[in-house]
Amino acid sequence: MFFENFDNVRLERQLSGNRFTASYRLFGDEKTARSVAADICAEQTVEFPVSLLPSGTIPEKIVGQIETFEREDENVYLAEISFAEELAAGEWTQFLNVLFGNISMKPRLQLIAARPSQGILDVLPGPQFGIAGIREIVGVPERPPLFTALKPMGLSADNLADLARQFAEGGVDIIKDDHGLSDQPFSPFEERVARCADAVQNVNAKTGRQAIYVPNVTAPIEKFFDRAIRAKELGAGAVMVSPGLIGLDAMRRLAEMKIGLPILAHPAWIGGFALNLPGNCPQGTSCGVLYGTLMRMVGADATIFPNYGGRFPLSREDCMGIVTASREKLGEMRPMFPSPAGGMELKNIRDMIRNYGADMLVLVGSGLFRCGDNLADNCKRFLEEVS
Amino acid sequence: MFFENFDNVRLERQLSGNRFTASYRLFGDEKTARSVAADICAEQTVEFPVSLLPSGTIPEKIVGQIETFEREDENVYLAEISFAEELAAGEWTQFLNVLFGNISMKPRLQLIAARPSQGILDVLPGPQFGIAGIREIVGVPERPPLFTALKPMGLSADNLADLARQFAEGGVDIIKDDHGLSDQPFSPFEERVARCADAVQNVNAKTGRQAIYVPNVTAPIEKFFDRAIRAKELGAGAVMVSPGLIGLDAMRRLAEMKIGLPILAHPAWIGGFALNLPGNCPQGTSCGVLYGTLMRMVGADATIFPNYGGRFPLSREDCMGIVTASREKLGEMRPMFPSPAGGMELKNIRDMIRNYGADMLVLVGSGLFRCGDNLADNCKRFLEEVS
Numbered sequence: 001m002f003f004e005n006f007d008n009v010r011l012e013r014q015l016s017g018n019r020f021t022a023s024y025r026l027f028g029d030e031k032t033a034r035s036v037a038a039d040i041c042a043e044q045t046v047e048f049p050v051s052l053l054p055s056g057t058i059p060e061k062i063v064g065q066i067e068t069f070e071r072e073d074e075n076v077y078l079a080e081i082s083f084a085e086e087l088a089a090g091e092w093t094q095f096l097n098v099l100f101g102n103i104s105m106k107p108r109l110q111l112i113a114a115r116p117s118q119g120i121l122d123v124l125p126g127p128q129f130g131i132a133g134i135r136e137i138v139g140v141p142e143r144p145p146l147f148t149a150l151k152p153m154g155l156s157a158d159n160l161a162d163l164a165r166q167f168a169e170g171g172v173d174i175i176k177d178d179h180g181l182s183d184q185p186f187s188p189f190e191e192r193v194a195r196c197a198d199a200v201q202n203v204n205a206k207t208g209r210q211a212i213y214v215p216n217v218t219a220p221i222e223k224f225f226d227r228a229i230r231a232k233e234l235g236a237g238a239v240m241v242s243p244g245l246i247g248l249d250a251m252r253r254l255a256e257m258k259i260g261l262p263i264l265a266h267p268a269w270i271g272g273f274a275l276n277l278p279g280n281c282p283q284g285t286s287c288g289v290l291y292g293t294l295m296r297m298v299g300a301d302a303t304i305f306p307n308y309g310g311r312f313p314l315s316r317e318d319c320m321g322i323v324t325a326s327r328e329k330l331g332e333m334r335p336m337f338p339s340p341a342g343g344m345e346l347k348n349i350r351d352m353i354r355n356y357g358a359d360m361l362v363l364v365g366s367g368l369f370r371c372g373d374n375l376a377d378n379c380k381r382f383l384e385e386v387s
Numbered sequence: 388m389f390f391e392n393f394d395n396v397r398l399e400r401q402l403s404g405n406r407f408t409a410s411y412r413l414f415g416d417e418k419t420a421r422s423v424a425a426d427i428c429a430e431q432t433v434e435f436p437v438s439l440l441p442s443g444t445i446p447e448k449i450v451g452q453i454e455t456f457e458r459e460d461e462n463v464y465l466a467e468i469s470f471a472e473e474l475a476a477g478e479w480t481q482f483l484n485v486l487f488g489n490i491s492m493k494p495r496l497q498l499i500a501a502r503p504s505q506g507i508l509d510v511l512p513g514p515q516f517g518i519a520g521i522r523e524i525v526g527v528p529e530r531p532p533l534f535t536a537l538k539p540m541g542l543s544a545d546n547l548a549d550l551a552r553q554f555a556e557g558g559v560d561i562i563k564d565d566h567g568l569s570d571q572p573f574s575p576f577e578e579r580v581a582r583c584a585d586a587v588q589n590v591n592a593k594t595g596r597q598a599i600y601v602p603n604v605t606a607p608i609e610k611f612f613d614r615a616i617r618a619k620e621l622g623a624g625a626v627m628v629s630p631g632l633i634g635l636d637a638m639r640r641l642a643e644m645k646i647g648l649p650i651l652a653h654p655a656w657i658g659g660f661a662l663n664l665p666g667n668c669p670q671g672t673s674c675g676v677l678y679g680t681l682m683r684m685v686g687a688d689a690t691i692f693p694n695y696g697g698r699f700p701l702s703r704e705d706c707m708g709i710v711t712a713s714r715e716k717l718g719e720m721r722p723m724f725p726s727p728a729g730g731m732e733l734k735n736i737r738d739m740i741r742n743y744g745a746d747m748l749v750l751v752g753s754g755l756f757r758c759g760d761n762l763a764d765n766c767k768r769f770l771e772e773v774s
Contacts, residue, residue: 001760002550002756002762003542003546005545005546005549006542006543006546007543010543010573011541011543011573014572014573043698044567045539045540045567046538046539046540046541047536047538047539047540047565047566047567047752047753048538048539048752048753048756049753049756049757052753052756052757053539057541058539058540058541062539062540062541086571086572086573087540087567087571089569089570089571089572090570091569091570091606091607091610092607093569093605093606093607093629093632093633094567094569094570094605094606094632096632096656097566097567097569097605097629097632097655097656098567100656100659101566101567101629101631101632101655101656102566102655102658104631104655104656104657104658104659105654105658105659105662105693105699105700105701105729106698106699106700107662107664107665107700149434151433151434151435152432152433152434152435152440152445152449153432153433153434153445153449153474154398154433154444154445154449155390155393156393156394156397156398158392159390159392159393162392163389178434179434179484179488179489180431180432180434180474180481180484180485180488182476182478182480182481182484183476183477183478183481184473184474184476184481185401185473185476186397186398186401186473218480218481218484219478219480219481220478220479220480220636220639220640221608221634221636221637221639221640222640223478242480242484242488244488244491245480245481245483245484245488245636246480246634246636247608247633247634247635247636247637248634249607249608249632249633249634249637250608250634250636250637252607252608253607253608253609267492268484268488268489268491269483269484269487269488269491270491271489271491271492272487272491272492272660272670272671273659273660275492275494275670277494277667277668277670278494279667279668280664280666280667280668280670281664281666281667283659283662283664283667284659306492311430311493312492312493313492313493313494314492342492365434365435366434366435366436366439369389369435369436369439370436370439375389
């Protein structure tokens with residue numbers, strides 16, 4: 001009655017029939033879970049009472065469709081829901097909106113998988129380097145590349161460059177800024193990147209190794225792309241981005257620009273979207289979707305995540321989900337390095353290798369300072385642990 | 388021992404002494420809460436064992452400082468922590484990182500307030516129009532402006548323009564796109580914005596009112612700013628942005644560009660950061676910080692939030708927190724319209740006015756269709772409810 005001039009035939013012609021799907025974990029008894037699944041179908045699309053929609057194509061093809069619904073456990077159900085590809089409008093932002101826009105604010109559900117159609121895969125950059133690309137850059141074909149961070153905040157650019165030199169001499173392959181280093185007066189971006197990149201390259205010239213320095217380029221959007229490009233000019237070997245701070249979409253754009261450097265994704269802020277706290281009914285997304293699938297879609301070549309057993313509360317299962325999503329088939333996208341981190345010590349490394357295999361970046365930050373007074377010795381032990 | 392060339396005097400000279408603060412709610416017994424507070428001070432700054440820091444300025448001034456610690460309730464404590472202004476580097480992204488970057492991934496804490504120093508306020512746009520500016524644009528000096536949404540997805544640009552016309556004729560002041568409308572084939576951005584803006588302006592020419600059409604301009608970053616500018620050219624009266632999808636920082640930048648249109652913020656995706664689900668230990672941020680303080684800092688002139696009593700799980704207290712944060716003193720920033728939404732019906736309006744006063748945008752979307760068969764009559768009743 002409200003939509004007299006609506007034309008089913010016209011809309012029908014505009015739909016390709018291609019659909020993408022998302023899976024949700026639903027909490028509650030079966031009746032509740034089925035009702036939540038039906039709610040997702042409408043909330044993420046028409047946001048309108050289905051009974052008031054014009055009959056035909058909108059309820060049949062624009063509203064999401066429950067493809068499968070099954071019991072996972074007591075009071076836990078899984079639903080796979082499909083959506084017309086056209087709803088995403090060929091845009092990452094709108095794709096994310098359909099996957100988990102409004103329902104991010106609803107209880108008793110969790111996004112656990114996203115399966116883009118080919119039309120959506122076509123507009124996402126995915127990793128431009130991936131595991132093989134980063135291995136080639138650092139010249140480490142098989143073992144896990146060694147990864148550490150320059151800190152603490154408050155050191156000068158020269159202090160940080162001196163640390164970078166020591167790490168490179170010690171055999172660390174990838175030396176990144178701590179994610180809190182941006183453009184503070186004590187180590188301004190330009191000066192820091194120049195000094196640290198030089199320090200690492202000078203060591204490489206002596207050792208013949210191919211260690212890289214990775215500055216944090218997260219910055220206000222009007223400076224973000226320029227900083228990444230400048231990092232390349234100054235001799236950085238990759239860039240680090242915190243997409244929670246700058247937007248997953250900005251990272252996607254950076255990947256799409258193909259500036260010639262891999263992107264390492266840091267979870268500051270965004271990690272709060274995938275926290276399964278003990279005793280809490282899960283909310284947000286699974287760790288696998290957030291740190292794995294979404295980061296990879298928008299172009300991360302490596303995803304840094306807080307490993308279990310460190311100072312963050314992820315479970316072993318959460319982390320295995322991230323590693324799987326980083327490397328499993330996802331259209332033609334390259335596999336991405338998972339990078340377990342967050343309070344890792346040398347003694348955790350064997351366990352990580354057992355769990356995740358060699359295709360990971362082992363990030364040990366302050367753990368490299370905690371295990372002895374001599375950084376060179378500590379780096380040597382770091383290398384021994386992965387060899 | 389690790390930082391031989393570190394220069395305390397140099398660092399000391401680079402610090403102004405200005406500090407900003409953030410407040411956190413901490414869950415657990417007092418000992419646990421004190422330990423979490425101390426952890427925040429290090430995790431958000433040096434991310435390094437405090438015992439291994441070079442003595443002097445870094446532990447004394449770079450590490451966060453607990454300013455107050457008090458008991459709020461049984462096993463609930465409040466800590467206000469201060470940070471050197473320089474840590475934020477004059478950047479929104481890094482300010483957000485210090486407030487709640489890594490600790491977004493930690494349990495038993497919640498960000499409940501952010502109090503920027505003047506140096507940080509200076510780099511944030513805040514609302515460019517705010518409550519008074521929007522009231523002037525729509526010509527509604529006192530009562531709550533009426534606000535609705537064009538939906539469902541699947542309608543053509545002409546269908547949506549026809550709805551916009553009916554709403555404008557019915558006396559609705561602000562008519563926005565549903566947040567899922569971007570650039571789909573069934574109602575492409577350019578065509579939709581042109582038709583809907585024209586429809587509303589044509590009605591205004593007859594009625595003498597100043598209703599506005601507000602397109603959703605959320606889009607991939609390379610199109611986002613252009614869409615907002617184009618919206619202005621096509622006659623839109625404001626723009627809607629979902630900062631969860633595009634990034635809070637992109638919205639900040641848009642506000643800073645002063646394109647001459649107010650920005651209405653929609654919580655798609657980001658709202659999941661402030662969910663206090665019954666039975667769950669709170670995580671993320673309080674609703675007041677997310678929907679209120681942060682949105683306002685980055686330039687929202689109105690913040691749409693899922694009101695209690697609708698189809699989202701926020702409590703009355705959560706919502707009161709949003710309204711307070713939207714309008715309380717925040718440097719020299721203009722107050723922002725809170726806009727309760729999310730399944731509101733006409734019958735909810737009196738309660739909203741009692742709770743929030745007249746300085747809000749009352750968003751009734753599908754509720755305007757549910758309350759009777761005739762849109763004109765429904766709009767008339769909508770106006771009666773706020774008058």
